[in-house]
Amino acid sequence: MNIQEYIAKRLLEARIEAGLSVVAVADAIGVVRQTYSKFEQAQGVPSVTQLIALCKLYNKPIGYFYDDDEGTFRFAMRADNPAMLDTTLRNALISKLKNIYAVEEAANARQPEDLPNSLPIFTAREEDLLRVEDKAAEERRRLGIGDATCVGDIVALLESFDIRVIPFSHQAEDGLVSGFSAFSDKYGTAIYVNNHPSVSVERQIFSICHEYAHIIFHRDDYTGPAKTYKTRGKSVSPEEKVANHFAACFLIPEHALRKQFFMQGGGWAYEETVLRLKSIYRVSFACMVDRLSKCRLITPKNAAWLWGITRHKGWHREEPNPIGEPLSYKGRLLVLSRKAWEAGTASESFLSDLLELNRKELSVLLEKWYADQEAGEDVFSMPQVRN
Amino acid sequence: MSFQCPRCVIDTNVLSDFYECGCLPLIWQLFPGGVWIDPYVSEELKVKYQLDVQHALAHLQLPYTFTNDYEPEHYAEMQEIKERRRALKHADISCVIQARLQQATCLSADNAVYKTCQERGIKVSRHGGILEEAV
Numbered sequence: 001m002n003i004q005e006y007i008a009k010r011l012l013e014a015r016i017e018a019g020l021s022v023v024a025v026a027d028a029i030g031v032v033r034q035t036y037s038k039f040e041q042a043q044g045v046p047s048v049t050q051l052i053a054l055c056k057l058y059n060k061p062i063g064y065f066y067d068d069d070e071g072t073f074r075f076a077m078r079a080d081n082p083a084m085l086d087t088t089l090r091n092a093l094i095s096k097l098k099n100i101y102a103v104e105e106a107a108n109a110r111q112p113e114d115l116p117n118s119l120p121i122f123t124a125r126e127e128d129l130l131r132v133e134d135k136a137a138e139e140r141r142r143l144g145i146g147d148a149t150c151v152g153d154i155v156a157l158l159e160s161f162d163i164r165v166i167p168f169s170h171q172a173e174d175g176l177v178s179g180f181s182a183f184s185d186k187y188g189t190a191i192y193v194n195n196h197p198s199v200s201v202e203r204q205i206f207s208i209c210h211e212y213a214h215i216i217f218h219r220d221d222y223t224g225p226a227k228t229y230k231t232r233g234k235s236v237s238p239e240e241k242v243a244n245h246f247a248a249c250f251l252i253p254e255h256a257l258r259k260q261f262f263m264q265g266g267g268w269a270y271e272e273t274v275l276r277l278k279s280i281y282r283v284s285f286a287c288m289v290d291r292l293s294k295c296r297l298i299t300p301k302n303a304a305w306l307w308g309i310t311r312h313k314g315w316h317r318e319e320p321n322p323i324g325e326p327l328s329y330k331g332r333l334l335v336l337s338r339k340a341w342e343a344g345t346a347s348e349s350f351l352s353d354l355l356e357l358n359r360k361e362l363s364v365l366l367e368k369w370y371a372d373q374e375a376g377e378d379v380f381s382m383p384q385v386r387n
Numbered sequence: 388m389s390f391q392c393p394r395c396v397i398d399t400n401v402l403s404d405f406y407e408c409g410c411l412p413l414i415w416q417l418f419p420g421g422v423w424i425d426p427y428v429s430e431e432l433k434v435k436y437q438l439d440v441q442h443a444l445a446h447l448q449l450p451y452t453f454t455n456d457y458e459p460e461h462y463a464e465m466q467e468i469k470e471r472r473r474a475l476k477h478a479d480i481s482c483v484i485q486a487r488l489q490q491a492t493c494l495s496a497d498n499a500v501y502k503t504c505q506e507r508g509i510k511v512s513r514h515g516g517i518l519e520e521a522v
Contacts (some may be wrong), residue, residue: 003466004459068470106474286415340474340499346475348497350477350499
């Protein structure tokens with residue numbers, strides 16, 4: 001297929017996707033119907049200004065019509081309202097993953113994917129949840145954190161195993177979505193986490209692990225038709241229960257929790273006990289109460305008492321003693337950006353988009369890099385995180 | 388040696404830098420053969436820097452030229468560059484193509500654009516080189 005045919009094909013696909021008529025599109029870019037039809041029949045190519053107008057009209061990135069095919073993106077959407085993943089948000093998320101892929105390539109840091117083994121579990125019976133717990137322990141071992149400690153920097157940990165963790169900030173009118181996960185045949189796997197100020201760091205950490213669970217247990221869902229899961233209320237989808245259970249087991253291994261709990265005196269758990277434990281494991285108060293209860297470290301009466309405190313003090317909505325330091329989502333990107341910049345394979349304009357820096361912030365960063373360069377410092381400092 | 392009137396293509400950063408410091412007319416003086424600004428660059432300036440090039444340059448009475456109608460092979464070349472250098476933006480790539488088309492000097496302070504031009508045998512100058520180029 002030559003470039004003219006390629007552009008024609010993409011124009012036709014985009015128009016059909018947008019549900020617009022030839023006349024409407026021709027009007028929008030200021031040409032007659034016949035002229036536009038010729039573009040779709042590969043009998044001519046639109047001008048640059050027309051292509052830019054078409055990208056805006058179809059809500060596509062600039063250059064979309066002649067860029068190489070981006071392959072298929074599959075988002076696993078888990079929300080009570082799937083409409084939250086609208087076209088604008090979806091395009092923004094895809095664009096972020098493509099940019100990360102681009103800078104990895106520019107920094108010569110592409111590695112073969114190192115995803116965990118898939119273990120399909122679509123029901124949440126007791127025996128299923130035991131398998132989930134085993135898998136959480138197995139994953140902790142695989143990622144090198146064992147079962148005696150807290151997870152630490154979850155973003156860096158997963159990124160060292162080729163799972164990109166990508167932040168986005170989104171406050172929908174009708175609620176908040178914590179995260180998505182996506183598979184792309186071309187750009188790999190990504191976990192998207194909402195780092196909107198209203199989402200606590202504890203919730204972000206849990207969401208990342210929750211999405212990681214979907215990648216392990218529900219990978220088949222990414223290749224079939226898009227699915228939506230019920231995330232709230234009494235009829236929560238079993239897939240959600242599985243992912244939540246994995247996240248809790250992964251973040252708070254029973255063995256370690258048991259030891260820590262008895263180090264706090266065991267027996268009846270007061271709110272101070274839970275606050276102490278939640279700060280150790282970097283989870284929410286509610287998550288810790290739930291885990292203590294499921295591990296049978298506290299009695300049902302103690303659990304009910306703690307849930308009462310949680311509701312009474314509003315801690316299910318606002319985290320007590322929250323983690324103050326935000327998660328660092330840009331650590332690896334900064335290293336890759338610098339390497340690509342030094343190699344002359346990434347433009348400054350691209351880097352400002354990737355790192356979400358405005359012109360002034362980018363200037364400050366580049367000045368530092370130039371100064372380092374002049375000082376003859378060794379700037380090729382890719383951390384060797386893979387064993 | 389025949390007399391050549393130098394012409395140039397300006398990238399986003401050089402244009403915005405010279406505009407910000409109020410010395411944009413200098414480029415027009417140094418390149419009397421013509422100044423090209425690609426529509427992708429204009430679009431990027433509008434979106435990222437809220438700078439309306441057409442309006443700003445009209446106000447400064449600095450006429451510029453742009454190529455709106457690329458041939459299919461130019462789009463193919465843009466695609467080829469983008470495929471090899473994904474971390475370049477379309478505005479960066481279009482400057483490279485435009486400079487080759489117009490046999491002009493590409494004015495860019497960007498390492499990646501500079502390198503791409505050099506690989507393709509296209510004349511390219513950074514900020515400091517702009518003056519040097521005109522001498």
